[in-house]
Amino acid sequence: xxxxxxxxxxxxxxxxxxxxxxxxxxxxxxxxxxxxxxxxxxxxxxxxxxxxxxxxxxxxxxxxxxxxxxxxxxxxxxxxxxxxxxxxxxxxxxxxxxxxxxxxxxxxxxxxxxxxxxxxxxxxxxxxxxxxxxxxxxxxxxxxxxxxxxxxxxxxxxxxxxxxxxxxxxxxxxxxxxxxxxxxxxxxxxxxxxxxxxxxxxxxxxxxxxxxxxxxxxxxxxxxxxxxxxxxxxxxxxxxxxxxxxxxxxxxxxxxxxxxxxxxxxxxxxxxxxxxxxxxxxxxxxxxxxxxxxxxxxxxxxxxxxxxxxxxxx
Amino acid sequence: xxxxxxxxxxxxxxxxxxxxxxxxxxxxxxxxxxxxxxxxxxxxxxxxxxxxxxxxxxxxxxxxxxxxxxxxxxxxxxxxxxxxxxxxxxxxxxxxxxxxxxxxxxxxxxxxxxxxxxxxxxxxxxxxxxxxxxxxxxxxxxxxxxxxxxxxxxxxxxxxxxxxxxxxxxxxxxxxxxxxxxxxxxxxxxxxxxxxxxxx
Numbered sequence: 001x002x003x004x005x006x007x008x009x010x011x012x013x014x015x016x017x018x019x020x021x022x023x024x025x026x027x028x029x030x031x032x033x034x035x036x037x038x039x040x041x042x043x044x045x046x047x048x049x050x051x052x053x054x055x056x057x058x059x060x061x062x063x064x065x066x067x068x069x070x071x072x073x074x075x076x077x078x079x080x081x082x083x084x085x086x087x088x089x090x091x092x093x094x095x096x097x098x099x100x101x102x103x104x105x106x107x108x109x110x111x112x113x114x115x116x117x118x119x120x121x122x123x124x125x126x127x128x129x130x131x132x133x134x135x136x137x138x139x140x141x142x143x144x145x146x147x148x149x150x151x152x153x154x155x156x157x158x159x160x161x162x163x164x165x166x167x168x169x170x171x172x173x174x175x176x177x178x179x180x181x182x183x184x185x186x187x188x189x190x191x192x193x194x195x196x197x198x199x200x201x202x203x204x205x206x207x208x209x210x211x212x213x214x215x216x217x218x219x220x221x222x223x224x225x226x227x228x229x230x231x232x233x234x235x236x237x238x239x240x241x242x243x244x245x246x247x248x249x250x251x252x253x254x255x256x257x258x259x260x261x262x263x264x265x266x267x268x269x270x271x272x273x274x275x276x277x278x279x280x281x282x283x284x285x286x287x288x289x290x291x292x293x294x295x296x297x298x299x300x301x302x303x304x305x306x307x308x309x310x311x312x313x314x
Numbered sequence: 315x316x317x318x319x320x321x322x323x324x325x326x327x328x329x330x331x332x333x334x335x336x337x338x339x340x341x342x343x344x345x346x347x348x349x350x351x352x353x354x355x356x357x358x359x360x361x362x363x364x365x366x367x368x369x370x371x372x373x374x375x376x377x378x379x380x381x382x383x384x385x386x387x388x389x390x391x392x393x394x395x396x397x398x399x400x401x402x403x404x405x406x407x408x409x410x411x412x413x414x415x416x417x418x419x420x421x422x423x424x425x426x427x428x429x430x431x432x433x434x435x436x437x438x439x440x441x442x443x444x445x446x447x448x449x450x451x452x453x454x455x456x457x458x459x460x461x462x463x464x465x466x467x468x469x470x471x472x473x474x475x476x477x478x479x480x481x482x483x484x485x486x487x488x489x490x491x492x493x494x495x496x497x498x499x500x501x502x503x504x505x506x507x508x509x510x511x512x513x514x
Contacts, residue, residue: 107493111500133484 018115021251022075024200028191029082029246035174035184039144040090044180048085050094054101055081062110076115080104083123083246086181087239087286088130090142096134100126120293121253124286131286141177154178155237156282159229171236182239192245201249204261205268209244210235212269220277228277240272243285253293259303260296267292319438323445329422330453330495331502336422339413340454341491347470350458352406354451356399356414358444360391361423365431365443372432384427385418392417422450453498460494461485 036044059077063070084104088097104126109118131138141154155166155176170176174184182188195201213234220228234240248254248268255264268288275284329335339357343349364387368375375383396414399407407414417423426446431439462468465485467475484490 129484132487132489133482134480135483137480 018074018076021200022079024195024198025079025246026075026082028194028200029079029086029181031187031190032086032181032184032242033082035187036086036180039174039183040142040180041145043090043142044085046094047088047090047092047097047180048082050097051085051088051101052078052081054098055084055105058102058105059110062106063114066110068114071115074115077105080109080122083181084126086242087123087127087179089138089140089178090180091140092137096130096137099133100130103129116252118252119296120290121247121250124247124290124293127286128290143177144175144183154282155233156276159233159237160276160282163226165229165233166237168232168236171233176237179239179242182242185236185241188241188245192241195245195249201245202261204258205248205254205265206244208262208265209248209268209272210240212266213240213273216269216273216277220273234273234276238276238283239285243272243289244268247285247289248292253296255296255299255303257300257303257305260299263299263303264292264296267295316438316441320441320445323442323447323449324452325449327446328449328453328502329425329446330450330457331499333422333425334499335425336420336450338416339420340457341488341495343410343413344454344458344461344491344494345465345486346462346468347455347458348406349410350454351451352399352403353410353413354447354454356395357417357420357422357450358447359395360388360417360420361426361447362440362443363391363394364388364423365426365439366436368427369431369434369436369439375432380432381424381428384424384432388423388427389418422446457491457494457498460498461490465490 033048036048055077056072060070060072062068063072081101084100085097088100104122107129108120108122108125109115112118127138139157153161155171155178158164158166166176172185174187176183192201192206196203214231217229217231217234221230229237244265248265255261268285268291271288271291272284275281275287281287323329327333330337330340336357339353343353364384367387368384371383392415395417396407399410399414426443430442434442459469462470463474464482467473467479467481482490485494
């Protein structure tokens with residue numbers, strides 16, 4: 001059944017649909033997937049395929065059981081699955097991937113009413129659930145390429161707990177340990193450039209987010225370079241690129257007003273840096289975006305543009 | 315017909331799953347089945363005793379000060395329950411901590427006095443109190459059962475999960491309590507909905 005949508009004029013006609021937007025996002029994620037497969041080999045393949053398949057299956061099963069319209073074809077579950085996989089550590093067992101997909105699709109998305117109604121980013125909440133449920137699993141990392149069973153710390157963890165800086169070159173190309181899709185800044189930037197050129201995402205949130213992180217880390221690095229990492233390190237290490245371009249730009253869970261998007265990006269940057277500098281965890285991208293997701297309705301309301309002629313008179 | 319006063323607390327008007335009352339103990343002490351059962355039984359005891367007294371005194375209690383009178387009667391029995399647990403089961407009493415004295419402000423109890431015992435004869439009040447108490451205890455056992463199995467791999471402190479079971483730390487945390495309770499309530503409503511559908 002096709003739904004009719006009524007809205008007031010003026011109407012701007014455009015051919016884009018959920019499906020076409022999601023297809024572009026998938027294309028933009030291909031470089032990151034290739035990087036993940038290159039650095040983490042079969043482990044990345046297992047995690048990505050189990051997340052994607054189980055996300056789609058859970059979406060289908062839930063909608064079938066609840067007798068709702070099946071929206072698997074809009075590819076949003078595939079995107080959730082890929083993003084979820086990209087923020088997982090490589091050594092995750094398959095059943096944990098399936099559980100995270102269930103949390104992402106059913107608890108975060110479908111229970112709130114399906115696509116367009118969720119408050120939080122499904123992929124991030126899936127990971128946050130695992131982080132609370134199995135903290136040891138989610139903080140065990142593998143070396144890239146060699147896939148050593150010996151668990152190693154991520155560049156951010158190394159710096160936070162032992163003050164060891166990782167070189168910029170491996171950070172940029174991705175030859176470091178970490179979640180399977182976050183290591184290669186280069187691959188993520190290629191994907192982000194594609195999305196920006198295709199006008200799928202807007203530069204406001206990523207720019208505000210990354211600029212805030214850059215400014216705060218420059219200041220703290222000037223104050224005490226011994227403890228606080230340089231700004232460029234903070235930009236390249238961890239999940240900032242992935243989070244800023246692919247998670248903080250989710251249409252559903254971020255503000256729709258221009259002003260609101262600036263507020264959202266700056267807020268994400270501040271929370272990320274607070275966690276990285278003074279928090280107990282080495283990385284704060286996930287919690288910062290989830291935290292700001294919770295504020296999105298409020299930001300939207302406060303920054304709503306005034307209709308012409310209805311403003312307060314001085 | 316009179317049996318309905320008893321069964322309504324267990325299913326149709328279940329204090330936790332339908333009325334959503336007494337959330338504080340429900341969420342806080344449902345980490346293990348033992349705590350859930352002791353909390354449920356302590357609450358049932360307080361509910362039953364105060365229902366009997368209040369139902370007997372219902373014609374004497376002045377309407378203007380009834381809430382204060384109810385509270386005094388409830389607090390008396392809570393003190394009895396608290397001391398009993400402290401003397402007989404010091405371990406459980408220690409782990410439940412402040413939640414036993416807090417039964418005084420459990421809204422299930424005051425709610426039943428206000429809505430039922432202060433208006434109904436003694437026998438009916440007894441059935442109502444036992445039904446509501448059992449409903450509360452059963453919901454706590456279900457909730458605590460799910461949480462204990464997932465969080466510790468045990469049920470009633472007996473290990474039931476196989477060796478090498480990965481514990482779900484989140485289920486021992488408040489977030490796990492909220493999620494499990496939400497899922498149980500939605501499952502409960504779903505069963506009720508199915509029942510109505512098949513009837514009509």
